[in-house]
Amino acid sequence: MTSPERAPLTRNQTLVFDALTDAGGPLSAYTILDQLREDGFRAPLQVYRALDKLVEAGLVHRLESLNAFVACSDPGCESHATTAFAICEKCGRVTEFTDEKIAARLRRWSKGTGFSPRTTTVELRGVCRDCRTAA
Known part of the structure; x- marks a missing residue:
């Protein structure tokens, strides 16, 4: 734990x-x-x-x-600069994931604008594969 x-x-x-x-x-x-x-x-x-x-x-x-x-479903997520979640609006399932390309792009943007983020969390809301295929 x-x-x-x-x-x-x-x-x-x-x-x-x-x-x-x-x-x-x-x-x-x-x-x-x-x-x-x-x-x-x-x-x-x-x-x-x-x-x-x-x-x-x-x-x-x-x-x-x-x-x-x-x-948290990723025991190593502390090492990730960006944490993302896909949230299904039908079944409520939340999937945690990381994507280095997204994190890198957000780092570039932050550096270019002089913004200093403390945390970065991305939330995607929609319908998961299981709910989409069940419809």
Whole structure:
């Protein structure tokens, strides 16, 4: 779950991370809160604090367009400058991927404009192959 360089996860961080991992897809903070009430979670702030630390550790990603979170599916994604997600609008499947050509183009643009990005996340929304062929 964590690499040797990372600090061990707290109980709340572990519960939130496990909820996201078991979900197999994106969850909102409030959905996580509902799922973890029996584990002692009472307030959204408990979930948001855990999520902030998990995002910081590179174990979880925030999907801006969905206002939701997903467990990282690429254990080496910290080494990538750009993380991308394909989000199916029919089944909700989220596929995490990296593409060096896109990352290189964004680096060139940033350098050319003097922009210094902190993070780069690309979200593609559409319909996955399975849903497209099922129609």
